[in-house]
Structures are given as C-alpha cells and as structure tokens.
Amino acid sequence: DGTNTNKSxxxxxxxxxxxxxxxxxxxxxxxxxxxxxxxxxxxxEGQLGDGSFVNKNTxxxxxxxxxxxxxxxxxxxxxxxxxxxxATGYSGSGGLGYGGLANKNTxxxxxxDVKDISGGSIxxxxxxxxxxxxATGxxxTGELGDGTSISKSTxxxxxxxxxxxxxxxxxxxxxxxxNTVxATGxxASGQxxxxxxxxxxxxxxxxxx
Numbered sequence: 001d002g003t004n005t006n007k008s009x010x011x012x013x014x015x016x017x018x019x020x021x022x023x024x025x026x027x028x029x030x031x032x033x034x035x036x037x038x039x040x041x042x043x044x045e046g047q048l049g050d051g052s053f054v055n056k057n058t059x060x061x062x063x064x065x066x067x068x069x070x071x072x073x074x075x076x077x078x079x080x081x082x083x084x085x086x087a088t089g090y091s092g093s094g095g096l097g098y099g100g101l102a103n104k105n106t107x108x109x110x111x112x113d114v115k116d117i118s119g120g121s122i123x124x125x126x127x128x129x130x131x132x133x134x135a136t137g138x139x140x141t142g143e144l145g146d147g148t149s150i151s152k153s154t155x156x157x158x159x160x161x162x163x164x165x166x167x168x169x170x171x172x173x174x175x176x177x178x179n180t181v182x183a184t185g186x187x188a189s190g191q192x193x194x195x196x197x198x199x200x201x202x203x204x205x206x207x208x209x
Contacts, residue, residue: 002058014038014059023047023071024121024169029078030059037066037078045074046105047089053105063107072119073169078107083129085114094153095122095137101153111155120167125174126155133162133174141170142201143185149201159203174203181206 001011019031026042038059039048046053049062063086068079075089075096086107087096094101097110111134116127123137123144134155135144142149145158164175171185171192182203183192190197193206 004057019069021069021071023076023119024073027071027074027076028059029069029071029076031066031069035066035081036064037062037069039076042074043105045090046103047071047074047076049076049078049088049105049107051106068117070117070119070167072124072167073121075119075122075124076107077117077119077124079114079117083114084112085110085117085126087124090122091153093122093138093151095119095124097124097126097136097153097155099154116165118165118167120172121169123167123170123172124155125165125167125172127162127165131162131177132160133158133165135172138170139201141186141199143167143170143172145172145184145201145203147202172203173206181208 016033018033021029027047028041030038038061040056040059043055050060065081067081070077078086087110088104088107098108113129115129118125126134136152136155139151146156161177162174163177166173173183184200184203187199194204
C-alpha cells in the first residue's frame with residue numbers, strides 16, 4: 001500500500017486482480033485479469049523477480065502472459081500461458097530447479113509442459129501436463145518424496161497419475177487421479193495424516209475416514 005506500516009484492517013491495493021499468493025517470509029505475488037504478474041514485499045533473495053534485491057512497498061510489474069502463481073518461503077514459481085515454468089528468488093537448496101544454488105532476481109525458465117505448481121518453504125512441487133509429479137529443492141526431511149533425504153537442484157520425477165499438489169513448509173501432499181491422498185516429509189505433529197508421527201521420504205497413502 002506504499003507504506004511499511006502494519007495494518008489491522010484490509011486496505012485496497014489494486015483493481016482487476018484474479019489471483020494472489022502470499023510467501024512465507026513477507027512477499028506477495030499478484031496476477032491481474034490481463035495475465036500480468038505483479039510482485040511486492042521482501043526481495044532480499046530476489047523473490048520479486050524485478051532484477052534487484054531491494055524490497056518494494058508498492059506492486060511492480062514483472063512479466064506478461066502468466067496464468068498461475070505460487071509464492072514459496074523466499075522464492076516464487078510462475079506458470080505462463082504457454083505452460084512453461086519460471087522461478088525466481090532463493091535457490092540455496094535448489095528450490096528454483098534450474099540446476100544451480102545461486103539466488104536469482106529475475107525469473108529463469110525451468111521446464112515445459114507444466115500445468116500446476118506449489119512452492120513450499122524451500123522446495124517446489126511441479127505437476128506436468130501428463131499428470132507426472134516432479135519435485136526440487138530442500139529434502140532434508142523427505143519432502144520431495146524421492147526416497148532420499150538429499151536435496152535436488154533440478155526437478156526429479158516422483159510418480160505418475162497425479163492431479164493436484166500442495167507444498168507445506170517441510171512436507172508435501174498430493175491427490176492422485178484415483179482421488180486418493182498421499183503425503184511425505186516432516187511429520188512430528190502428524191501433519192502427513194497417515195496415523196503416525198514418523199517422517200517419511202516417500203509418498204505414503206493417507207487413510208481417510
């Protein structure tokens with residue numbers, strides 16, 4: 001809203017918005033009805049994608065032809081109308097998926113044929129148009145679901161027949177095309193929902209009531 005003063009009631013920011021996503025460490029992504037991407041807030045890791053590492057308190061336009069957005073902890077995932085995936089921000093554990101660990105302050109192209117995305121704290125879930133699940137980034141608690149605890153800097157294929165993805169801070173939940181729910185990652189509070197408090201590094205089926 002142009003200030004750095006906390007607000008206790010909503011203030012109008014802009015018109016003609018169709019989607020928004022709030023990051024975990026203080027940045028926001030805004031998708032307008034004309035498919036332009038705007039960003040605002042913390043930018044120390046380049047998550048705004050405007051070519052700087054300077055915080056912004058009013059939205060800045062980043063790119064055209066965007067159809068879906070997901071703000072991670074300190075990184076941003078951008079799905080364009082041509083189904084290409086782009087990412088910007090923190091990449092210290094490979095969460096951007098471009099193959100390197102250096103932070104980026106402008107969006108870099110990651111892969112083609114993507115239809116859904118979800119950014120976790122420092123990992124990312126990617127659903128391709130063929131319904132395959134791919135994951136990249138921090139994996140210290142098994143949140144990628146690839147059977148290891150080794151972080152990845154490029155997306156690795158995890159499984160087939162997936163239709164929905166959601167990345168938490170340090171766990172991941174997916175819905176398969178048969179409408180079953182599966183989860184992996186940190187589980188100290190039972191957030192995986194599979195009946196234990198044991199963390200997992202492979203997706204485990206959740207037994208719903």
